[in-house]
Amino acid sequence: MIRSVLLSVLSISFLVSCGPDRVQYTNELKREMADSKIKRITDVDLIETIDDLGGKISATVQRELITDLQKTTNPAERTKLCQLQNLPRTKAIAERYALDIRLLGPQDVQNKAFSQKEREILDAYQYNAKQKLAPISNIQKISDTLFVYNMALPADSPICEACFGKQEVPFAVWRLAFSKREVIRRMNSSKK
Template sequence: MACNPERVHYTSELKAEMADSKIKRITNADIIETVDDLGGKISTVLEKELTTQLLKTTNPAERATLCQLQNLPRAQAIAARYAVDIRLLGEADIQNMKLHVKERDILDAYLYSAKQKQVPISNIQKINDTLFVYNKVVPANNPICDICFGKQETPFAVWHLGFQKREVVRRMNSSVKKKSS
């Protein structure tokens, strides 16, 4: 009974779990660099997709659904593939108590920069030991600001991409394997 070869099933989940349990030396700088790279690419794709879809319709209900990032196939696929929490935040979210205080402070700083007509850069915050949040401001002239957040005194929208540390490390492993092959 103990020598039964069917006892262990090598599934892709088991292989991933075994790879995750290997000891690796990864610095915070490595993680930040990976989050910055992924966040930049993902936010660019999302912004392009959302802008394209918003300009295809004038139906307010359809636009509201799109602004909630629903009915965006690429956004859903990216969220599933990278296990990333994707949100589009606006000025009202500065008061959203569901967001971590660091995130609200960053939004407030971004809004201040927008009011001063400064071009803000992307930002990465380590929220806790397991969560990194990548933020990127949507350009003020992008239709997303107007359509999703109405006519504001200062056009303002920010991409929020929440990355789990474990998933980032997994991405780093797969990119290291590809580079060495």
């Protein structure tokens, strides 16, 4: 009698432990397991990955913004587009890579919401635009967990005028804020 009760209890607990709740978390569990694996990643590996992702993402977002700006002359709609609203691909990229994507202009050089280091970079980009130097990308480590990729737009980009009006010196910069954890998650797991 005791034996049959014990077998019944064990059978029920076994069936309960294999319920649908356990299957529901499989993908999340796999991701967490992959994240917990020890990886040897150098700063060079990290910077190369951010540079590669930043270049591809900024080019994609720029193409989408230019295409959508050319479709409308409505000032209110253009303002929303310049604030990167109503851009489905940009929104999807930001969510997928856990990114903060922004288009910055001359007013952001003095924006106190950004760190001193970021404002200095923006000031340097503005100086380069005045000197008509070719735009280059820049990556800054803001904190232990945050990297910012910046890329100035060329002076002849239609985004400069559409989003920031007529300027003496056309100036606009992409700002992509990467979480270190998300970058490492997307790095090739074979690097050791």
